[in-house]
Amino acid sequence: MTSQLSAKPPSESLTNMTLMMGVDHGNTAGFVHGGSIMKLVDEAAGVASMRHCRGRVVTAQVDSLSFLAPVHMGDVLSIVAHVTQAWTTSMEVEVEVNRENPRTGEGELTTRAYLTMVAVDEDGHPVSVPPILAETASELRDQRKAEARRSARIELRSRLELQ
Numbered sequence: 001m002t003s004q005l006s007a008k009p010p011s012e013s014l015t016n017m018t019l020m021m022g023v024d025h026g027n028t029a030g031f032v033h034g035g036s037i038m039k040l041v042d043e044a045a046g047v048a049s050m051r052h053c054r055g056r057v058v059t060a061q062v063d064s065l066s067f068l069a070p071v072h073m074g075d076v077l078s079i080v081a082h083v084t085q086a087w088t089t090s091m092e093v094e095v096e097v098n099r100e101n102p103r104t105g106e107g108e109l110t111t112r113a114y115l116t117m118v119a120v121d122e123d124g125h126p127v128s129v130p131p132i133l134a135e136t137a138s139e140l141r142d143q144r145k146a147e148a149r150r151s152a153r154i155e156l157r158s159r160l161e162l163q
């Protein structure tokens with residue numbers, strides 16, 4: 001399946017979500033559950049990949065998800081996602097989550113994740129996606145790193161299948 005679709009820059013998929021973490025998201029110690037953050041990461045990756053392919057998507061794999069700092073109840077989360085690379089029917093999305101104490105302005109990067117999303121038709125069969133048009137130095141670097149992650153993923157899968 002070769003893509004005949006016009007290439008799109010990563011900026012077309014850029015997704016920003018901002019929300020305050022309340023008691024629904026947290027535990028009794030005052031921290032936000034990792035699972036609550038994972039759900040938001042998946043939602044942001046879904047929106048970014050749909051903006052790129054303008055169709056339905058499913059999450060095929062969470063390639064990595066690192067919790068770098070805890071999130072506290074009352075923090076405002078800013079979730080930023082964009083497509084870093086697109087192949088035949090799949091796309092890699094980078095998602096970063098920043099927290100901010102809205103009263104003081106203090107904040108930091110708390111989570112970084114890479115997900116593989118696949119475009120599908122109404123029957124759930126994979127369909128072609130537009131290529132990525134990387135133009136800036138940062139977009140080209142993102143694209144190279146996405147290729148390296150995909151190669152590593154494919155190599156790992158084939159090594160594990162040989163065992």
Ligand SMILES: CC(C)(COP(=O)(O)OP(=O)(O)OC[C@H]1O[C@@H](n2cnc3c(N)ncnc32)[C@H](O)[C@@H]1OP(=O)(O)O)[C@@H](O)C(=O)NCCC(=O)NCCS
Pocket residue numbers: 057058059060061086087088089090091116118120124125126
């Ligand atoms: C993802 C899914 C559509 C792939 O279908 P499939 O018939 O295996 O399709 P293919 O083998 O032709 O692979 C299609 C693409 O998905 C990629 N892919 C499939 N499984 C993958 C995995 N586990 N991890 C990363 N990429 C994967 C392939 O590399 C291929 O990418 P490319 O076309 O860009 O080269 C199918 O496995 C599925 O529906 N999974 C369930 C998804 C789901 O329910 N997610 C949670 C809720 S959204």
